[in-house]
Amino acid sequence: MLLPLLLSALWCVSPGVIGVPGAQEEEEGEVKIHVQHRPFICHRKSKFGDLLLVHQAGYFQNGTLFHSSRIHGDKQPGWFTLGVREVILGWDRGLQDMCAGERRKLVIPPALAYGAEGKGKIPPQSTLTFLIELLEIRNGPRSHEAFQEMDLNDDWRLSRSEVIAHLKKEFEQNGQPPNDTLNEIIMNNIFKKEDQNKDGYLTSREFTYKHDEL
């Protein structure tokens, strides 16, 4: 179900109905967050770069439901990475510090949703309300936890062979046949993009998501 972590990050899997926000950058208003249920036990709270599994229902201001993951499509909850604009900005902001099992209502102004243009069945300038249930939190593809896991010799940098080893593991876990050629290509792409000082290693800083987007 879960795509290979590095791959999903690189190839930017379509987030489906959650939708990629438009080019709208100006900011207006804030997300209103109502915690509807918080579980008694909370081992870990969602943070930037985490992978979240959620059920969601979206409503227009007049109360009409426009999407529900429980009713529409495959009726399955969906994964996304928090804080990297894979989803609308209102979600990135409104779903932080959340526990697995927690339910929130978010009221999101247009500038933090689909903006002046709208999208699909979302009309321009729509304030949207979402009911979100967070089912599971996992380490994101570009988290510090993922970095530490990949850094096999604990020297705080990822070598080419460490990245290759990780790709092999991901393919294996996802039941894909081994393909050294493909691993080599993906690894080279990663280093081309991420190894900013071209020293042949990825530091944690080069590897993890940048925080300045929020």
Ligand SMILES: *[C@@H]1O[C@H](CO)[C@@H](O)[C@H](O)[C@H]1NC(C)=O
């Ligand atoms: C509610 O608002 C949406 C979006 O503006 C519109 O498409 C829908 O027809 C409205 N429903 C009612 C019952 O007014």
Ligand SMILES: *[C@@H]1O[C@H](CO)[C@@H](O)[C@H](O)[C@H]1NC(C)=O
């Ligand atoms: C391995 O991946 C390469 C590059 O995508 C592809 O051309 C090749 O057919 C693959 N080999 C196998 C055995 O699947």
Ligand SMILES: [Ca+2]
């Ligand atoms: Ca290392």
Ligand SMILES: [Ca+2]
């Ligand atoms: Ca480097």
